[in-house]
Amino acid sequence: MKTYIVGGAVRDRLLGLPVADRDYVVVGATADEMVAQGYQPVGKDFPVFLHPQTHAEYALARTERKSGHGYKGFTVYATPDVTLEEDLQRRDLTINAIAEDEAGALIDPYGGQRDLAARCFRHVSDAFAEDPVRILRIARFAARFTDFSVAPETNALMRKMVDNGEVDALVPERVWQEVARGLMEAQPSRMFHALRDCGALARLFPEIDRLFGVPQPPAHHPEVDTGVHVMLVVDWAAQQNFSLPVRFAALTHDLGKGVTPPEQWPRHIGHEARSVELVRALSDRIRAPADCRDLAVAVAREHGNVHRALELRPATLVELLERVDAFRRPDRFEEFLQACECDFRGRPGYEARPFPPPGYLRQALDAAQAIDAAEVVRTADPARIRDAIFQARTESVAAWRTRLSV
Numbered sequence: 001m002k003t004y005i006v007g008g009a010v011r012d013r014l015l016g017l018p019v020a021d022r023d024y025v026v027v028g029a030t031a032d033e034m035v036a037q038g039y040q041p042v043g044k045d046f047p048v049f050l051h052p053q054t055h056a057e058y059a060l061a062r063t064e065r066k067s068g069h070g071y072k073g074f075t076v077y078a079t080p081d082v083t084l085e086e087d088l089q090r091r092d093l094t095i096n097a098i099a100e101d102e103a104g105a106l107i108d109p110y111g112g113q114r115d116l117a118a119r120c121f122r123h124v125s126d127a128f129a130e131d132p133v134r135i136l137r138i139a140r141f142a143a144r145f146t147d148f149s150v151a152p153e154t155n156a157l158m159r160k161m162v163d164n165g166e167v168d169a170l171v172p173e174r175v176w177q178e179v180a181r182g183l184m185e186a187q188p189s190r191m192f193h194a195l196r197d198c199g200a201l202a203r204l205f206p207e208i209d210r211l212f213g214v215p216q217p218p219a220h221h222p223e224v225d226t227g228v229h230v231m232l233v234v235d236w237a238a239q240q241n242f243s244l245p246v247r248f249a250a251l252t253h254d255l256g257k258g259v260t261p262p263e264q265w266p267r268h269i270g271h272e273a274r275s276v277e278l279v280r281a282l283s284d285r286i287r288a289p290a291d292c293r294d295l296a297v298a299v300a301r302e303h304g305n306v307h308r309a310l311e312l313r314p315a316t317l318v319e320l321l322e323r324v325d326a327f328r329r330p331d332r333f334e335e336f337l338q339a340c341e342c343d344f345r346g347r348p349g350y351e352a353r354p355f356p357p358p359g360y361l362r363q364a365l366d367a368a369q370a371i372d373a374a375e376v377v378r379t380a381d382p383a384r385i386r387d388a389i390f391q392a393r394t395e396s397v398a399a400w401r402t403r404l405s406v
Helices: 008-014 031-036 084-089 112-118 126-130 133-144 152-163 172-183 189-197 200-204 226-239 244-252 255-259 271-286 290-307 314-323 330-345 357-369 373-379 382-405
Strands: 002-006 023-027 048-050 057-060 063-066 074-077
Touching: 002 008, 002 084, 008 112, 023 084, 031 048, 031 057, 063 084, 126 152, 133 152, 133 172, 133 189, 133 200, 152 200, 172 189, 172 244, 172 271, 189 200, 189 226, 226 244, 226 330, 244 271, 244 290, 244 330, 255 271, 271 290, 290 314, 290 330, 290 357, 314 357, 314 382, 330 357, 357 382, 373 382
Parallel strands: 023 057
Antiparallel strands: 002 023, 048 057, 063 074
């Protein structure tokens, strides 16, 4: 029985990155022997055990054979005669197929160290094509390791997988899991470019794929291309270390521009309403959590009004604040403003320009909240309390605007 550290822990150490979790592979043991030594079995699809003291994961060396469609269609063999090299061969990328023994020596049968030095994502074997999740993983790695590129032969294999319909077998929950992790990486745009390069973006996220090549008015969008704009927006959100809901809203805020009739280009009148429908459909399809979906819908619907906030009448400002639930959910309102600012910043030359609307809307909310709601309720017609509160908020915002202009 021999134990090795494998996968990301070895890779990250060689890259000089912090190592958070260590995964181990055990060669020459049976499941019964692991249990006899106190390891706790936890694996459902293949033999994985928790160490009795450290609770680190130890998996028996295994091989896999394709037995069906999708990423679960495998038959797993985990017997004492499976070698370390056979276990490493089933892994996705060469940089993840390096092992380290108990003495610290590296076992690298597939050139992972070479590809680390070359900053290259390269598949270990043609077995890569048997698991469509690996397309998403490479795309996610591209967002994390921003100086790496996909090997041409690996990209060709990924495209073949797309053409063969393998990505169509991915379940929505797994798609969301990988994309959510990619959105939280250093440069999320690289994930979507990697998916687009192999054709997977059009199959998994057609709403995003069709934004590329759609022009916008150059006077307001020097980058012109809507797809390029959205990638700049989501990268700005990452640079500010914003939350996952903000990053998802940044990604989806302009989906409606992808279905603007070409004869109307580069204008996109009414794209906000179209965006809302597409955000809801996309969120439902990939099972996006409610906090991500709801913020994305609000940003898609209202980002144009935020950009015009300084032009809005007091009553219109209060209506906007009510629609985005700013009075009841101030934390969510802050995320809403962050996503709208990402939209503004995601244009060449706009990174450091003044953008007054977020601060302006925060002050408008403060003014609207300054009313004595209890007094309004006490003196209002019981049938018209909602209208009375709205009127009081509007008057308070109007008075604040007057003070601003003095």
